[in-house]
Amino acid sequence: MKVLLIGASGIIGKGVDAELSPRHEIIRASRTSGDVNVDLKDIASIRAMFEKIGPVDAVVSTTGKVHFGDFAEMDEEKYRIGIDDKLFGQINLVLIGREYVSDRASFTLTTGILAKDPIQYGSSASMVNGAIEGFVKSAAIEMKPGLRINAVSPGVITEAMEGYAPYFRGHDPVPAARAALGYAKSVEGLQTGQVFEIF
């Protein structure tokens, strides 16, 4: 399969790359590196990427930013950072990508454990992850027949624990290589409308 991997230079992206590249052709996309550059916050940039690479059989997104901050100081503007980036970045990847992908392609988005298992400072992540999961379940039943969409919900990633540990006490970290299995299940399996939890 030809797999477009967005966020290929990130920790999860590298895990997905290592998992899928022995069996598939990977087109690596990032903001500033890789085979093709893309800014998911810019619809024109998403369109230009798909125009450049031609049809793919799988679109995987392992990217998306949210604002972490004390709930007491959260306001609409801070919540909108995650809505604009992690939510609409990935949603627009699907809404535009569906025009370009092959007939039996899959989309795999990234949500995360905070949708269900919240932490201090994480209310924006919880909100955005909930939105992604609702979108995936509903988009799956209405997509053009043959197309599929899933999300992977990883726990905190082992390789990110150096920075994240103080915020994720008690969480059992997930190596990127194990989180990558969720993406493989979505890309190489046939399920749709699922949230694969890798906690």
Add this chain to the structure above:
Amino acid sequence: MKVLLIGASGIIGKGVDAELSPRHEIIRASRTSGDVNVDLKDIASIRAMFEKIGPVDAVVSTTGKVHFGDFAEMDEEKYRIGIDDKLFGQINLVLIGREYVSDRASFTLTTGILAKDPIQYGSSASMVNGAIEGFVKSAAIEMKPGLRINAVSPGVITEAMEGYAPYFRGHDPVPAARAALGYAKSVEGLQTGQVFEIF
């Protein structure tokens, strides 16, 4: 208790009013009717409402609009209708309301069955409801101690079936009076961070 009920003129709002008014003082808020007018899309309007009514012991929102439409025709702009209205309307009600409510107050927001049980044309509702549920779970653990927040997730409401039936075939409609029990559980109980499903 002094209960601020937003969306008091709506179908669910009337059910909540009937359930709570025998035991509590209800301040009815709507865009154009009731005891106080509010437009949840306008932060200044929310603030003016709380300034006017003084401290309350419970804030209940039964309101919020999303765009229903064929997934093939959904774009960012259409998804943003629900994000701006049903999501940020209710979020801002909490973010502003928390400055004005009494020390042991509760917030009760409205999500809905489509977060879990999607229908055609409902992908924006699924997305927004997922976001509300993620927010409620996370905000609950970080709120000022004593404050609580829950959401009620009703199925399609019996009294709305005249218009909604074609889109909700197979769904077992919930009378507004039964959906109202979820709001009573949130307002009059002590749970927090919960999504009360009334399907």
